[in-house]
Amino acid sequence: MNRFLHLCSSLLICGQLSAQITYDTHVKPVLARRCLPCHSAGEMRSGLNVESFNGILKGGGSGDVVKPGRPTTSILYLAVAHEGNGIPRMPVGGARIPEAEINIIKEWIAQGLLENPASQPKGPVAPSFDYKPAAMNKPTTPAMLAKLPVAPPKPKARAHPVTAIAASPWAPLLAVAGHETITLYNLESRQPIGALPFPEGIPYVLRFSRDGAILLAAGGKGAQTGKVALYDVATGQRTITIGQEVDIILAADISAGGKLVALGGPNKIVKVFSTATGQQIYQLTKHTDWITALEFSPDGSKLATADRAGGIHLWESAAGGIIVTLAEHKDSVNALTWRPDGKLLASAGEDGELAVWDVAEGFPIATDTKAHIPPAKGPVYGTPQSGILSAAYSNDGRIATVGRDRIVHLWSTLGKHQSASKQFPQMLTRLTTSADGNLVIIGDYNGGVTLWDGKQALPLHVPQK
């Protein structure tokens, strides 16, 4: 469901998005047409009178119906948009009012409840989520590897799918997961640097720390072991191995500053460890299905975790206090990715939906469920394979996604679809973005890696057989 049809799609056309919306000029006529039989001075159902500006500010039986600048938490908006749990759907007994009128109410609240053109906003206007690249977590000298003692592995007869891929946020360094190994590449020369052994099994997760100094690998062997390994990026040395899991690890991350490691997998429990001692600090048992994705916020203060049933929870990372539950997905959440400034979190899943969350409000500012539906060549039988497998916010604030349609999609920072690659011949599995934000780097089912700059695909130099 597209919860927030973009304003451009209706009465307010794009160029006029910033047009001033006031109660007297725009909102009053809508409410008069739709709501007065039940919410006037003479007929105040639920104690609410929308006939006058002051009547709305007074609110109804359950208190305030509008919060300036916050449409998605204002009952007046939720009631007419038919959103939110436990909010009555208005008008009672009637159809949902036209989208354009809902958008007028939404925009009026977003602009701070102006009564007339001479009014001042009543409070904060809706926050702007424009993105400005920031220096958060930027190291003075980005860690970069020149050479590793272990040579990159030669391609095997039976290729191993790319189960995880990660690029340093600050250096031209790429890590690609293979069977019991992680191959590192220099993204400028596109040549291999060497390999890190991961004898614990298959790495299902690769992550660079926010400052790019540590590489995390997590995975294991099905129904046997699960481990997280940390490597010093400057030297390639393994510094610590964490976890005694008896099954694979499917999701893991290291917090900014490197103090905490979180991991999760089929046992539905998220465990958080101290990297100083290797000991578990706390665990989170709220998920009802396999843990499929997790990521610390860029400042390390929060932890987002997701599961195979579509559940997402946001935690305060120091001690694991719950902040909010983000309900939107109907199927496995395959990716969670924070925008580098920490204001927005994107989630993507097997239901084909990309949701972009305003973290402060715990509400999606954009959702799209259609982008990854594969282009049909002839009749389509059954449900199209529209699942999203991997998603990443890049350093320039855009989002890249890859799905079962074998297409890479690019999105604006606010989750608006921008462009798509051609359909790849091979199945794609995971993606990441380069530090400069110019490249999407995609791993595939055959163990191959493609660099895509938005126009053309560049090869990575794979060692010869």
Ligand code: HEC
């Ligand atoms: C046919 C009568 C009717 C119409 C028309 C109607 N409402 Fe209501 N409204 C009600 C009733 C009855 C309730 C109480 C419902 C409940 O609590 O479940 C209510 C409750 C509400 C509330 C919750 C108030 C509170 O504080 O609990 C809001 C907000 C609201 N209406 C807005 C609107 C708007 C906006 C419109 C016009 C688009 C509208 N209503 C049209 C009958 C109506």
